[in-house]
Amino acid sequence: MKERGYFLTILSAIIFGFTPILAKITYNIGSNGITLAFFRHLFVIPILFLMIKLLKINYKISLEQLKKITLVGVIGNAFTVAMLYTSYSYIQVGSATVLHFLYPMFVSLICFFYYKEQLSKAVRICLVIASIGILFFIEGGNTSFIGLFLALFSGITFAYYIVGVEKLGLQTINPYVLNFYFAIVIAITLLIIGIISNQLVLSLPMKAYGYSFIIAILTSIIGIICLQQGIKHLGATTASILSMFEPVTSVIFGIIILHEQLTIVKAIGCLIILGAVIGLIVSNSKKEG
Numbered sequence: 001m002k003e004r005g006y007f008l009t010i011l012s013a014i015i016f017g018f019t020p021i022l023a024k025i026t027y028n029i030g031s032n033g034i035t036l037a038f039f040r041h042l043f044v045i046p047i048l049f050l051m052i053k054l055l056k057i058n059y060k061i062s063l064e065q066l067k068k069i070t071l072v073g074v075i076g077n078a079f080t081v082a083m084l085y086t087s088y089s090y091i092q093v094g095s096a097t098v099l100h101f102l103y104p105m106f107v108s109l110i111c112f113f114y115y116k117e118q119l120s121k122a123v124r125i126c127l128v129i130a131s132i133g134i135l136f137f138i139e140g141g142n143t144s145f146i147g148l149f150l151a152l153f154s155g156i157t158f159a160y161y162i163v164g165v166e167k168l169g170l171q172t173i174n175p176y177v178l179n180f181y182f183a184i185v186i187a188i189t190l191l192i193i194g195i196i197s198n199q200l201v202l203s204l205p206m207k208a209y210g211y212s213f214i215i216a217i218l219t220s221i222i223g224i225i226c227l228q229q230g231i232k233h234l235g236a237t238t239a240s241i242l243s244m245f246e247p248v249t250s251v252i253f254g255i256i257i258l259h260e261q262l263t264i265v266k267a268i269g270c271l272i273i274l275g276a277v278i279g280l281i282v283s284n285s286k287k288e289g
Contacts, residue, residue: 005233009242010277012226017249019215019223021257026211033085034190034199036212037078041187043216048180059177066181068168073185076161081186082193084154090147098137099151101247104240105131106159111237115167122283123237130244130276136269137247162236171232175225183220241280244273 026036052059061069087096104127111117119127165171170178194200204212231239248270254260 001233005230005239006242008226009230009234009239010245012223012230013243013245014249015218015223015226016243017246018253019219020250021253022211022215024258026208026215029208030204031201031208031212032199033088034082034194034197035201035204036215037081037085038187038190038194038200039209039212040216040220041183041190043213044220045180045183045187047217048176048183048221052176052180055176057174057176059180061173061177061181065170065173068164068170069178069181070185072161072164072168072170073182074189075157076164077158077182078186078189078193080154080158080161082190083150083157086197087147087150087154090144091151095138096147096151097247097250098134099148100155100158101134101137101244102131102152103155103159103162104237104244106156107162107236107240110159110163115163117237119237122280123241126241126276126280126283127237129279130241130273133269133272133276134244134247136265136272137251159240162231162240165228166231166236171228175228178228179220179224182224238280242277245277248273 023033023036027033049059084096084100087099108119108124108127112119191200227239227243230242234242251260251262251266251270255262
């Protein structure tokens with residue numbers, strides 16, 4: 001089952017690393033971060049409901065489970081997206097993404113300090129190495145304290161999502177049912193945020209809606225379910241480290257599709273991250289052997 005966890009978590013990272021390419025296209029034709037995030041979750045609600053009905057899955061949950069889903073959905077996902085996308089208005093996208101991807105450090109700190117969970121030496125080493133690799137993606141230029149704070153805090157809230165899914169027992173809920181309720185909670189939250197901030201754009205070209213729909217399927221159904229199942233099989237800390245494949249994937253697809261240039265610094269960062277991930281897998285394989 002560990003191998004399944006590795007595959008699903010890395011697959012989710014690749015999916016999440018690819019979707020920013022589509023996001024940039026939607027921004028160029030009238031959309032923005034908050035709008036895209038809202039439609040991303042709104043579009044999957046009827047799809048997930050239909051899948052639940054066709055698969056004859058019991059979608060009833062307890063009031064206690066609904067409270068946990070609401071808490072994790074609002075803080076761990078809706079706030080994460082809102083802050084990360086807002087940070088793009090203050091600092092460069094690359095710097096914001098890198099700061100966000102320091103979230104494995106926060107996952108480890110939450111598990112260690114709040115849940116008293118011990119970290120093996122191999123996990124600690126791989127975590128530090130991977131985090132150092134992420135720093136190689138930071139771009140130069142002027143930065144804003146507000147932007148840095150928003151990007152960094154988005155990493156903290158996403159760490160809460162990673163830990164919350166595991167520690168609050170949400171991974172025991174059927175993934176389709178879980179994401180159905182997550183989508184409802186997140187869409188409502190982003191609708192409120194969008195109205196208050198005046199960033200919600202409802203009139204868009206059909207092409208923008210089309211790309212938003214594709215992003216919704218890839219992220220809110222396929223990607224997130226793969227990540228949740230990866231957390232279930234591997235645990236929050238290991239899954240968060242493997243998720244660092246995402247920025248590497250973004251660089252690769254950026255070169256192939258958007259014809260972006262790969263600097264030597266970013267290439268070194270890619271190698272460091274891949275080395276840390278491979279080291280983690282080898283270490284865990286030896287432990288199981």
